Amino acid sequence: MQKTIFITGASSGLGKSAAQLFQSKGWNVIATMRKTDNERELTALENVTVLKMDVTDKDQLDEIITDVLSRYDINVVLNNAGYGLVGPLEAFTDEQIKKQIETNLMGVIRITKAFTPYFREKREGVLINITSSFGLMGFPTCSVYSATKYAVDGFSESMGYELAQFGIKVKVVAPGGIQTDFAGRSLDGAYHEAYQKLITKVQEGYSPEQIVNYSKAEDIANVIYEAATDGKDQLRYIAGKDAIALYQERTTIGTEAHVQKIKSGFIF
Known part of the structure; x- marks a missing residue:
């Protein structure tokens, strides 16, 4: 029997x-995806249905999912939609912070x-949430981004306990760096001159060489x-090798030692 997956943030x-x-x-x-006008690759594939949906629009989201569940038997849901808000906290506007949390x-x-009600009635289903290595450890200029990813991780663990009685699995995939256009397409940022040295140091990790x-x-x-x-x-x-290495180092030397190691690299 053919299985079906529902994916958010599938435009790129x-x-x-x-x-x-x-x-x-x-x-x-x-x-x-939020914008479907320029989508060509997925629409050309057999057994792929492309739908316009913004995860911050609750009414639209509910309407789309209700329609999807009336027409398809869903087995897996992949919560992938998201973007990075990068910069010093005091440089962000309240609107930027709210948008990051909303998405x-x-x-x-x-x-x-x-x-959840659909999977509960079926007594099976898999919910997969994409977090980040920065949802397992903090990093400078990623305070709000990490806050959302830590939150998704904790939410997922809690929901895993809550839904286990119904045969539903909740899982988290935490990638490290990915060779995509994320830095140009899915980053929002802000600048503050007091943090110039810090910003420059962080940007080295996003260089073409890295x-x-x-x-x-x-x-x-x-x-x-x-x-x-x-x-x-x-x-x-x-x-990802980088995420695995960082996570193994953190678990091996301990959280506090790892925090001090990272901090020492950003004191000028």
């Missing part, structure tokens, strides 16, 4: 790669809530596919 990057991978594996794919956190909560060492979106998509199909009762999937 990891979301699109995941849609393409699942389609190639014989799945039916519901690929949602990265409230979007996940709304999607999960909308699908980005080539990041994982390809296709590699992270394979981890998502593993999480969706392995049948394991596993919560977190750390994805």
